[in-house]
Amino acid sequence: MPRPGRDSYGEQKPPYSYIALTAMAIQSSPNKMMSLSEIYRYIMDRFPFYRANTQRWQNSLRHNLSFNDCFVKIPRRGDQPGKGLWGLHPTCGEMFENGSFLRRRKRFKTDFPQSGIQNGVNPSMMSHYQHMSHNYGKEIGLNIIGETQIERNRIYQAHQQFLSHQPRFGTFPTPRYTPMKPGVIGHPNPETTAAAVAYFRSAMTGFRNAMNKMAAGDVINPGSDVKYSMFNSVPGIPPFTPHQPHPTDSKEIERSSSVSPSSDEENHTSPPENSPKSKINFSIENIISGRFSPKESKLREESDSPTSTQRSKKRSLNPVDPPNAKRSRNDFDRASTPRMLDAFPKVIPPKPLIHPWGFPGTSTPKPTNPPPSTQPPPQFSLHTMAHSRPSDYTSFYKTGIPRQDSNESRYIPSPETDDVTFSAFAKLKRFTELQVQ
DNA sequence: AAATGTTTACCGACTA
DNA sequence: TAGTCGGTAAACATTT
Numbered sequence: 001m002p003r004p005g006r007d008s009y010g011e012q013k014p015p016y017s018y019i020a021l022t023a024m025a026i027q028s029s030p031n032k033m034m035s036l037s038e039i040y041r042y043i044m045d046r047f048p049f050y051r052a053n054t055q056r057w058q059n060s061l062r063h064n065l066s067f068n069d070c071f072v073k074i075p076r077r078g079d080q081p082g083k084g085l086w087g088l089h090p091t092c093g094e095m096f097e098n099g100s101f102l103r104r105r106k107r108f109k110t111d112f113p114q115s116g117i118q119n120g121v122n123p124s125m126m127s128h129y130q131h132m133s134h135n136y137g138k139e140i141g142l143n144i145i146g147e148t149q150i151e152r153n154r155i156y157q158a159h160q161q162f163l164s165h166q167p168r169f170g171t172f173p174t175p176r177y178t179p180m181k182p183g184v185i186g187h188p189n190p191e192t193t194a195a196a197v198a199y200f201r202s203a204m205t206g207f208r209n210a211m212n213k214m215a216a217g218d219v220i221n222p223g224s225d226v227k228y229s230m231f232n233s234v235p236g237i238p239p240f241t242p243h244q245p246h247p248t249d250s251k252e253i254e255r256s257s258s259v260s261p262s263s264d265e266e267n268h269t270s271p272p273e274n275s276p277k278s279k280i281n282f283s284i285e286n287i288i289s290g291r292f293s294p295k296e297s298k299l300r301e302e303s304d305s306p307t308s309t310q311r312s313k314k315r316s317l318n319p320v321d322p323p324n325a326k327r328s329r330n331d332f333d334r335a336s337t338p339r340m341l342d343a344f345p346k347v348i349p350p351k352p353l354i355h356p357w358g359f360p361g362t363s364t365p366k367p368t369n370p371p372p373s374t375q376p377p378p379q380f381s382l383h384t385m386a387h388s389r390p391s392d393y394t395s396f397y398k399t400g401i402p403r404q405d406s407n408e409s410r411y412i413p414s415p416e417t418d419d420v421t422f423s424a425f426a427k428l429k430r431f432t433e434l435q436v437q
Numbered sequence: 438a439a440a441t442g443t444t445t446a447c448c449g450a451c452t453a
Numbered sequence: 454t455a456g457t458c459g460g461t462a463a464a465c466a467t468t469t
Contacts, residue, residue, distance in 0.1 A: 017459060036441060060460060066443050073442080083441060083468065 013049045018057070018064045021047075022071065026088050033085040036062070 009015075016024070025042035026034050034042070040058060043050045050057055065071045065086055073084045 019459080056461075059462075062442065063444085063461080064459085065441095 009047060009049065011048050014047045018061045019068060019070070022061060022064060022086070023088060026071075026086060033087045035083065035085050036065070039086065 014021075021043050022039055025039045026032060028042065029038070039061070040054075043061075044054075065073075070088060072087050
């Protein structure tokens with residue numbers, strides 16, 4: 001297919017959209033991945049027009065990278081310097097008619113119904129999936145993923161499945177349980193925390209289901225002899241094998257899960273139809289700080305502010321349209337986080353069933369009487385994370401052992417939130433803990 | 438601090 | 454005419 005040569009358009013603006021330019025750049029690289037700066041360089045090299053006003057078009061380009069599902073961010077491996085790389089979504093190949101970048105066929109969205117698995121693996125995604133298997137495998141309950149091509153293929157294909165059944169999540173869902181900053185967020189709100197949990201769970205569940213299906217031979221590799229070895233049991237997700245319950249799957253869990261928030265989520269993890277699609281930073285922080293409705297908060301600020309007349313011309317929020325004014329249309333085809341949140345079922349926290357000093361199903365002894373405040377050892381929850389330093393969290397996240405070098409116990413029980421937060425964090429902990437055998 | 442990444446908002450052109 | 458798409462600005466978050 002024709003590709004524009006160097007300086008094809010002189011100082012003229014080339015007839016390519018940013019999406020086209022970016023796709024062009026990425027495709028031109030041998031392994032079909034490029035860093036942002038390499039994309040910049042490619043465009044500037046080839047099209048002199050873009051050697052000027054760099055701030056402007058580079059901002060637009062970054063916007064396009066983030067906004068369009070056809071671009072996927074590929075994290076660097078730990079041993080590699082720099083930020084991530086950008087690649088093309090494996091199934092976005094037909095975005096441009098006849099492979100020409102001049103005309104866009106249709107906006108690429110990951111919720112296109114796709115029948116089965118795409119044949120052929122885009123090599124640009126391979127290192128991505130290898131990275132995923134290494135870094136996130138444990139978190140989502142995968143056990144050992146080898147480095148062989150076939151297993152990376154499997155991850156890739158599962159991801160395809162996942163994407164085709166989970167319209168909302170355009171990129172591989174990295175769990176983003178970032179530590180909360182003390183004093184900034186305050187108490188976690190059970191509802192929003194549950195929404196985050198629901199997000200995490202539905203993403204992970206979707207991915208796992210896809211993997212399980214494949215392992216069961218539903219989709220691919222029928223009769224594969226490595227069917228089950230790579231899967232752990234995750235409570236709430238029916239296994240395809242004769243189930244060997246993990247040691248941590250105690251009766252306690254089964255019992256409490258029938259009424260606990262987690263079971264509620266289990267039944268509601270699929271996004272409702274017609275729910276908006278968005279790539280969202282669903283970090284606990286963002287959810288809890290209510291950062292999803294900047295419009296409302298800004299309006300409030302501006303109406304309070306005497307200097308509101310000085311607001312930017314371009315970015316007028318137009319709080320009140322004059323009567324009979326032509327109302328500007330909402331961009332309903334764009335991401336909309338508030339509606340996204342609405343899409344989650346509201347969770348009414350049930351009565352706490354879990355002792356605040358132990359994760360459900362663990363061997364933590366459960367005293368019949370409430371323990372004195374000095375014991376037991378503090379456990380982490382999302383709630384306690386709100387009162388912890390990042391290093392505490394990081395350390396716990398990596399080792400599973402709360403830091404003990406601090407005098408103060410940071411565990412502060414909270415009956416309203418702990419059933420939810422414990423459910424969330426216990427889940428996360430279990431993901432990191434689970435090991436087959 | 439600078440680069441990179443995410444999201445909202447608005448506008449104009451195009452299209453079904 | 455409503456919906457879709459591309460471009461731009463801007464605020465803000467995250468990562469290096």
